[in-house]
Amino acid sequence: MARRATRTVDAGGVGIGSAFPVSIQTMTNVPLADAGRTLAQVERCAALGCDLVRVAVDDERAEKNLPEVIRNSPVPLLADIQFHWESALAAIDAGVAGVRLNPGLLRDEAKLRAIAERARDRGSCIRVGANGGSVDRAELEGARERFATFEEAMADVLCRSVLRQCEALERFGVRNIKAALKSSSIPVTLASYRKFASLTDYPLHLGLTESGVPARGIVRSAVALSALLMEGIGDTVRISLTAPPEEEVLAARRLLESCGLREARPELVSCPGCGRTEFDLYALAEKVDALLREIESSGKFVDLRKLAVMGCPVNGPGEARDADLGLAGSRGGRIALFRQGKICGTYDAEEGWNLFREEVLKHAKVRRKRS
Secondary structure: OOOOOOOOEEEOOEEEOOOOOOEEEEEOOOOOOOHHHHHHHHHHHHHOOOOEEEEEOOOHHHHHHHHHHHHHOOOOEEEEOOOOHHHHHHHHHHOOOEEEEOOOOOOOHHHHHHHHHHHHHHOOEEEEEEEHHHOOHHHHHHHHHHOOOHHHHHHHHHHHHHHHHHHHHHHOOOOOEEEEEEOOOHHHHHHHHHHHHHHOOOOEEEOOOOOOOHHHHHHHHHHHHHHHHHOOOOOEEOOOOOOOHHHHHHHHHHHHHHOOOOOOOOEEEEOOOOOOOOOOHHHHHHHHHHHHHHHHHOOEEEOOOEEEEEOOOHHHHHHOOOOOEEEEEOHHHOEEEEEOOEEEEEEOHHHHHHHHHHHHHHOEEEOOOOO
């Protein structure tokens, strides 16, 4: 699909906007006061393909540890600022690639100007990130009188809130701006981003906030964000889950792969199984997925286009004949190893798995940093 044309934003060397691939973000969930645990989490996320990591900067202990974490981080760091505007100044001075400001909580123009001028002079980008939970209540009530639905009213207020702060930042000489309009409501999220995208050229950070535990949150986020991405809207993504940030990175990667915005290396397909299945298909598919995750967590990828785990000869190697490597069920609980639709041999479950695993590991390559 054609990407929506945007300006380019630089976040510590990571280009954000329509001239660059959609980047992946996450946020640490340990206190920045614990620099060691924070760095370990950042490193794990970077190994999985995360491009930018956000950290909460809320107090003096966080501010004190920030320079050390920035110095040792494998990817650029962004500072999340909510209630303490002074923390934004400290974070910019420490060298963060960018800061996230919430226009619903930072309404004092003098404070915003101080942050803008510091960011402008130090080269930090600013994300104006509005959240449905912190919009002005009186403004929302006024919008309810003008629009037929709550979703339309909330989308309008989110857009106005972000636009006001973006316009103020522009007055203060800042152009290195990206924006986000987050809500836990899918209809509000879609309406907000679509409306804002039609009005500006700011790169957009996509996210469905408070999406939930992985089983629910991944589905909800995919419904909202894939719709926008397939329309060409969105330049950086976070899948916000009630889970470790590593889970967010994997979910974001798979979302972008499914939308055709990143190449899946490898794509893993498996059939649902049926009455013809004579072995433990589910356990084998989980073992293959776990193997790929283990490889990914080590900072590598499998240089094969497609892997397949199929329950019987009908689906594999028949339906999965385009897979570079696959396993398929055979008679008597045995499994066949196949390449490009051609069976290489039939084995008992353990031997077949070991041969498959060895072949996959032969194709494990170090993941190169995103350019």
